[in-house]
Amino acid sequence: MKRAITEQDIDRLAKGGRLVVTREMLLTPAAREYLSRRGISVDYETNTAHARERISEGDLASIIEQVVMEELTSPESSASNSGRSPAPQAPQQVPTVQKEGESDHRYLGRVLDALPQSDLSENRAIVTVVGQNSPGIVARISTAVAQCGGDLADMNQVIVGDYFSLIFVVNLGGLESAGSSFRLFKERLQNEASSIGCVKTLVMHEDIFKAMHKV
Amino acid sequence: MLLTMKEIHETIRMIESENLDIRTVTMGINLLDAPSKEVDALCRFVYDRIYERAQNLVGIAQEVEDRYGIPIVNKRISITPAALFCNGLRSVEEFVAVAHTLDRVAQDCGVDYLAGYSALVHKGVTAADQMLMDAIPHALSSTNRICGSVNLGTTKNGLNMDAVRHMGHVIKDLASRDPRAMGCAKLVVFANAPEDNPFIAGAFHGTGCADVNLNVGVSGPGVVRAALERARNQGRLDDFRSVTELIKKLSFQITRAGEFIGREVATMLGEPVQFGSIDLSLAPTPAIGDSIADIIEILGIESTGAPGTTAALAMLVDAVKKGGTMASSSVGGLSGAFIPVSEDQGMVNAVARGSLSLEKMEAMTAVCSVGLDMVAVPGSTPATTVSGIIADELMIGVINNKTTAVRILPVPNTKPGDRVDLGGLLGELIIMPLPGFSSEGFINMRGFIPAPIHSFKN
Numbered sequence: 001m002k003r004a005i006t007e008q009d010i011d012r013l014a015k016g017g018r019l020v021v022t023r024e025m026l027l028t029p030a031a032r033e034y035l036s037r038r039g040i041s042v043d044y045e046t047n048t049a050h051a052r053e054r055i056s057e058g059d060l061a062s063i064i065e066q067v068v069m070e071e072l073t074s075p076e077s078s079a080s081n082s083g084r085s086p087a088p089q090a091p092q093q094v095p096t097v098q099k100e101g102e103s104d105h106r107y108l109g110r111v112l113d114a115l116p117q118s119d120l121s122e123n124r125a126i127v128t129v130v131g132q133n134s135p136g137i138v139a140r141i142s143t144a145v146a147q148c149g150g151d152l153a154d155m156n157q158v159i160v161g162d163y164f165s166l167i168f169v170v171n172l173g174g175l176e177s178a179g180s181s182f183r184l185f186k187e188r189l190q191n192e193a194s195s196i197g198c199v200k201t202l203v204m205h206e207d208i209f210k211a212m213h214k215v
Numbered sequence: 216m217l218l219t220m221k222e223i224h225e226t227i228r229m230i231e232s233e234n235l236d237i238r239t240v241t242m243g244i245n246l247l248d249a250p251s252k253e254v255d256a257l258c259r260f261v262y263d264r265i266y267e268r269a270q271n272l273v274g275i276a277q278e279v280e281d282r283y284g285i286p287i288v289n290k291r292i293s294i295t296p297a298a299l300f301c302n303g304l305r306s307v308e309e310f311v312a313v314a315h316t317l318d319r320v321a322q323d324c325g326v327d328y329l330a331g332y333s334a335l336v337h338k339g340v341t342a343a344d345q346m347l348m349d350a351i352p353h354a355l356s357s358t359n360r361i362c363g364s365v366n367l368g369t370t371k372n373g374l375n376m377d378a379v380r381h382m383g384h385v386i387k388d389l390a391s392r393d394p395r396a397m398g399c400a401k402l403v404v405f406a407n408a409p410e411d412n413p414f415i416a417g418a419f420h421g422t423g424c425a426d427v428n429l430n431v432g433v434s435g436p437g438v439v440r441a442a443l444e445r446a447r448n449q450g451r452l453d454d455f456r457s458v459t460e461l462i463k464k465l466s467f468q469i470t471r472a473g474e475f476i477g478r479e480v481a482t483m484l485g486e487p488v489q490f491g492s493i494d495l496s497l498a499p500t501p502a503i504g505d506s507i508a509d510i511i512e513i514l515g516i517e518s519t520g521a522p523g524t525t526a527a528l529a530m531l532v533d534a535v536k537k538g539g540t541m542a543s544s545s546v547g548g549l550s551g552a553f554i555p556v557s558e559d560q561g562m563v564n565a566v567a568r569g570s571l572s573l574e575k576m577e578a579m580t581a582v583c584s585v586g587l588d589m590v591a592v593p594g595s596t597p598a599t600t601v602s603g604i605i606a607d608e609l610m611i612g613v614i615n616n617k618t619t620a621v622r623i624l625p626v627p628n629t630k631p632g633d634r635v636d637l638g639g640l641l642g643e644l645i646i647m648p649l650p651g652f653s654s655e656g657f658i659n660m661r662g663f664i665p666a667p668i669h670s671f672k673n
Contacts, residue, residue: 208475
């Protein structure tokens with residue numbers, strides 16, 4: 001389980017205008033707002049190399065095995081990893097033994113449930129740009145995304161005649177460490193898009209889509 | 216779990232071209248602890264309390280709008296029924312003064328409307344209730360953002376016909392104070408009024424609610440209409456099962472969006488604001504295509520009001536409710552379908568074509584929708600006839616254990632067929648003809664129509 005970090009926790013945890021966020025910590029929206037209000041910078045102590053990479057399905061099984069072994073063999077190292085966290089988490093109870101008679105996919109499901117979720121998967125924006133087709137649009141927009149600390153997760157492009165519609169799915173996990181915020185990110189993209197003649201730019205947080213489409 | 220591009224496109228289409236929006240976030244505020252003996256102290260308290268609770272409502276709603284890209288059209292406030300917290304006042308003038316204070320604080324908070332200038336008289340009228348009803352014509356005609364309501368009957372208590380008769384005169388008086396009878400657009404009479412309704416004009420903060428609630432209403436007729444139209448064009452609109460399935464699915468999505476936004480706004484407002492409920496009603500707007508009548512017509516009724524209309528509307532609303540209750544455990548408010556004539560361009564067209572009469576609308580409200588809403592009649596209509604229309608509509612609610620309401624505008628110096636433009640979300644009125652026979656004898660009888668029996672339902 002991740003631990004939610006609220007406004008009250010921040011005063012306790014932040015040292016010298018810096019807050020170190022470990023994998024086990026989850027900032028609430030109010031806490032994020034509080035951080036930016038107080039001008040506290042956020043450092044993400046990452047061990048999320050796996051999450052950042054695109055994983056092919058074939059590699060999944062071996063990665064799971066590797067993570068399970070890591071969690072099992074070195075609970076101390078994972079605790080020291082989050083050593084700056086004042087309340088160290090209990091080690092994840094990742095199942096390592098397939099029960100008798102348990103099917104493979106049920107076992108895999110149990111393993112996946114027990115693994116920590118990636119922070120990055122919980123904060124994305126959907127960026128939609130519509131306009132007249134001209135070269136370099138994707139490059140311009142994606143550069144702006146990167147400069148704000150965003151990370152492209154997915155992209156889709158439809159071209160009809162002279163017009164195109166682009167949809168980017170952007171991970172926002174790096175926005176704060178790049179000194180940006182959702183509002184600045186949105187403004188930046190809208191300015192960028194209108195400067196290259198796009199007629200419509202929508203920047204929407206992913207949660208509204210999830211609310212409507214995922215149960 | 217990644218979203219598919221199809222899902223992303225679907226949501227963007229609903230918001231960008233099918234008028235999906237959050238119709239209103241309404242903050243309900245408890246004022247029962249107001250000191251009610253002395254009017255100046257009361258007004259100061261009311262102003263301070265409302266301002267303290269609601270000053271951030273508009274700003275935060277806009278922030279949420281910005282983040283999720285879905286418009287929140289109205290930001291509103293509802294309060295404890297004024298007759299309750301003004302119980303100690305001693306004159307009609309003092310009640311009017313309270314209305315002016317409410318109007319000022321609504322303006323200072325930047326909200327569109329403040330509702331709850333209300334009285335609950337279904338079991339009898341207190342001195343304060345009487346003064347509030349008497350203050351309504353002056354109060355609503357001299358303010359811009361205040362809405363009032365009076366609950367005249369409930370299934371448990373029957374219908375207070377003395378109050379029904381009185382409200383006929385109040386409505387006529389209020390209408391006569393403006394050439395377009397605008398004040399009447401801010402007044403609604405109820406049977407079985409819900410305590411957590413986010414929609415204007417009938418919103419108030421019920422006595423069973425927490426100190427501060429946030430209730431949400433969604434729009435969405437445009438989304439349902441567009442999806443049914445696509446299904447029809449693809450030849451998929453030929454059996455009732457597929458129609459209701461489609462509507463249920465859309466209602467689910469619309470409701471999820473509404474609840475999500477409501478909870479987000481409530482969370483950002485912070486303590487003591489609690490998310491209250493989401494109202495499932497499909498709320499039309501004068502925008503082309505954002506219309507309940509259009510949906511009925513896509514289902515194969517040539518013009519709304521033709522035989523089959525009541526059945527089509529009943530099926531539509533039932534499917535909306537089924538999808539919505541699956542999507543949220545906090546369904547509340549009115550949760551029917553609104554068929555306000557002026558606010559729904561398709562309804563205006565149906566009245567203009569002569570297919571939709573007041574009597575047919577009454578039938579439609581019996582199965583599903585909330586009531587006779589934004590109905591205009593000639594200014595010469597006697598008060599007893601207005602009361603007769605109210606009695607008919609509210610008795611449908613009392614007998615059937617549902618909410619019904621009347622918002623009627625007897626527009627001065629008009630005759631049937633005249634058009635009156637109210638502007639903005641209120642749209643355009645067409646004056647509807649009435650049979651021309653009197654209900655005076657019945658309306659002038661004293662007392663209550665008794666509560667109905669709950670057995671032998673036929």
